[in-house]
Amino acid sequence: MSAETPKDTPQNAPKTEQHDPAVPDAYAAFMRTGWDDRDDDVARHPVADLAAVRRARLAEAFPGERLVLPGGGYKVRAYDTDYRFRADTAHAYYSGNHTSDAVLVVEPDGTSVLYARPRSGRDTDEFFRDRQYGALWAGKRPSAGELEAALGVTVKHVDQLEADLAKGAKTRVHRGVSAAVDGLVAGDDARDAELARVASEMRLVKDSWEVAELQAAVDATTLGFEDCVREWDRVVEHGERWLEGTFFRRARTMGNDLGYDSIVAGGPHATTLHWIENSGPIVPGQLVLCDMGVEGANLYTADVTRTLPVTGTFSPLQRDLYTLVLRAQEAAMAALRPGERFLAGHDAAMQVLAHGLDDLGLLPVSVDEALSPDSRVYARWTLHGVSHMLGMDVHDCGQAAPEAYREAELVEGMVLTVEPGLYFQADDLLVPEELRGIGIRIEDDVVVTADGIENLSAALPRTPDAIEEWMATLRG
Ligand code: GLY
Ligand code: MN
Numbered sequence: 001m002s003a004e005t006p007k008d009t010p011q012n013a014p015k016t017e018q019h020d021p022a023v024p025d026a027y028a029a030f031m032r033t034g035w036d037d038r039d040d041d042v043a044r045h046p047v048a049d050l051a052a053v054r055r056a057r058l059a060e061a062f063p064g065e066r067l068v069l070p071g072g073g074y075k076v077r078a079y080d081t082d083y084r085f086r087a088d089t090a091h092a093y094y095s096g097n098h099t100s101d102a103v104l105v106v107e108p109d110g111t112s113v114l115y116a117r118p119r120s121g122r123d124t125d126e127f128f129r130d131r132q133y134g135a136l137w138a139g140k141r142p143s144a145g146e147l148e149a150a151l152g153v154t155v156k157h158v159d160q161l162e163a164d165l166a167k168g169a170k171t172r173v174h175r176g177v178s179a180a181v182d183g184l185v186a187g188d189d190a191r192d193a194e195l196a197r198v199a200s201e202m203r204l205v206k207d208s209w210e211v212a213e214l215q216a217a218v219d220a221t222t223l224g225f226e227d228c229v230r231e232w233d234r235v236v237e238h239g240e241r242w243l244e245g246t247f248f249r250r251a252r253t254m255g256n257d258l259g260y261d262s263i264v265a266g267g268p269h270a271t272t273l274h275w276i277e278n279s280g281p282i283v284p285g286q287l288v289l290c291d292m293g294v295e296g297a298n299l300y301t302a303d304v305t306r307t308l309p310v311t312g313t314f315s316p317l318q319r320d321l322y323t324l325v326l327r328a329q330e331a332a333m334a335a336l337r338p339g340e341r342f343l344a345g346h347d348a349a350m351q352v353l354a355h356g357l358d359d360l361g362l363l364p365v366s367v368d369e370a371l372s373p374d375s376r377v378y379a380r381w382t383l384h385g386v387s388h389m390l391g392m393d394v395h396d397c398g399q400a401a402p403e404a405y406r407e408a409e410l411v412e413g414m415v416l417t418v419e420p421g422l423y424f425q426a427d428d429l430l431v432p433e434e435l436r437g438i439g440i441r442i443e444d445d446v447v448v449t450a451d452g453i454e455n456l457s458a459a460l461p462r463t464p465d466a467i468e469e470w471m472a473t474l475r476g
Pocket of ligand 1: 260291303394
């Protein structure tokens with residue numbers, strides 16, 4: 001029997017561990033027989049046709065060139081335990097593929113091949129011994145045929161990639177996603193950076209399917225916020241992590257994951273912009289800033305922030321400060337429309353916040369001087385920009401050129417956040433003691449329409465009265 005058992009080569013030897021029991025030939029041979037290996041009937045994925053159009057546009061930008069977009073592989077968390085896999089955004093956008101270790105290649109003639117790692121056959125031990133790729137350990141991966149049927153693109157085994165890339169063509173690689181793929185093609189940093197830039201810029205304007213995906217992610221996020229308020233007694237009992245965990249359950253149940261680590265910041269933690277430790281208490285009388293977003297099944301994510309009073313009622317001071325941030329957000333939203341600068345929302349919000357800070361007597365110079373580009377001293381308490389693009393990445397299209405993004409005009413179909421905040425650090429000696437340790441941010445996700453914006457996260461209350469009513473209703 002053992003003579004008929006193909007030996008695993010070093011390349012495809014299953015990754016087994018010290019503590020795994022031995023696999024005698026008799027067991028291996030027996031395991032390799034008697035399986036139903038037919039492909040499943042797979043429906044064409046709605047993204048397949050969109051991805052074909054996206055690839056054609058990408059190919060048009062680089063005529064006669066080969067474009068290589070890896071999806072990435074598993075990352076080790078510790079020893080033999082990996083993080084859950086999530087495909088690189090550009091790879092997923094242009095291929096629709098979410099399986100690990102795949103590489104999309106757009107050939108010079110505009111045709112495309114997805115080099116994938118399909119489910120292993122029964123001719124090696126991989127399917128029952130390999131923890132990363134074995135069907136019996138990690139679940140059944142799609143076969144090449146199933147991937148082709150779902151994504152409408154030619155699929156080859158990833159083992160063929162190296163030989164195919166060796167067939168000469170002017171090649172650009174989306175680098176930094178897969179070290180193995182980066183190593184297959186000699187690098188030209190400037191040309192490769194151009195591919196990354198164009199691949200990112202083409203994602204700036206969302207089509208209606210993408211906007212629907214973003215709306216679904218926002219709707220799931222709204223439900224996640226509601227879950228958290230329904231759990232309020234236990235949130236107060238256990239602290240920030242109970243809220244984090246409550247939201248996470250919704251993200252995993254209705255979506256793929258979180259779009260980013262949830263920021264759950266009680267009291268002074270809210271003045272740390274990316275507080276993801278979430279180890280603190282939730283204290284009555286304080287505020288809690290919750291910046292959370294569900295990533296949907298097709299990887300589009302929400303990014304929403306609400307700052308809530310722990311008792312369910314804002315104190316007069318909290319209400320005043322919250323209202324100032326809300327007015328800044330409304331000014332930003334009113335400034336956004338096609339043809340307007342991307343930064344128009346930011347500038348409008350900063351006008352409101354700088355005047356508010358002046359009213360509080362905090363500015364060391366006149367409000368006009370503080371607002372001048374050479375000063376910006378007010379930003380000690382506003383810290384960050386008011387908007388970023390939103391899509392499959394929470395900070396979407398991050399490799400776009402400034403002229404196409406920060407310095408560009410808004411276009412119908414762009415989706416962005418509007419998220420002003422005020423932050424008074426606990427150790428800031430330049431603010432009155434009563435303000436120290438208060439952080440407030442309000443963040444919504446908006447799509448640019450023909451004549452303005454639509455707020456995708458309008459279902460979550462934003463005014464102090466509406467928040468208090470919403471909390472009271474959900475807490476019963
Ligand atoms: N949601 C976190 C951020 O926008 O940076
Ligand atoms: Mn954001």
